[in-house]
Amino acid sequence: MFTYIYIEETRHKRRKKAMKSGLTALQENYVELMLDGVVRTNQAYADLLGCDIRTIYKMKQNEKISQEIEKRADISLKNSLANAYGVLEDILFSGGSTNGERLKALDLYLKTQGKLKEKQDVDTTITVKDADAAAAELDRLLGM
Structure with missing residues (x-):
């Protein structure tokens, strides 16, 4: 009984997400598979989604699906970026890091924040x- 409720909740969430993104359930499942990290x-x-391979080719050409994949990948990347900043902060402020590690982490952190830029002098005379x-x-x- 609990499994059935979980499956229904999952289906409901997928339908709701599909309605929000404007994709069909098949397209929504395709997007999720594209982003699961498995090549x-x-x-x-086609086998996993239960459709013809031509449908997969068409979905790969569909601009709306490509934009949805890109949008979700960006969201995932932003979440990972927060974790990366956390690691940098741990290196900077923990007592276990060497000075070299701290300097490198500080350099990287400031560059990502746009606070540290390498200066280049260009002489154009x-x-x-x-x-x-x-x-x-x-x-x-x-020819003059």
Whole structure:
């Protein structure tokens, strides 16, 4: 009985999510499979979803599905990013890290926050000689 209730709740959540994203249940399942981290062939996707392989090809070409996959991947990446910042903070503020590890973590943390940028000085001086040479080359190319 509990298993049945869980399955119904899961189906209800999927239907609700599919309605929200505008995808069909099959497309929603395809998106979830694409994001589970397992590399599969198109035929494997078709077998898992119980559809024809041509349907998989069409779903791969569907812009709406591609956007949904990208949107969910971005959300997942943002969640992972919070964990990565937590690890950096642990390295920075824990007593077990060496000075080298702390400096590297601090450098990386500041760069990701846009607070530390590598400066590059570029010297762009143009002399009259350079301008005259460029004008002469242009005249030569234009046949004047």
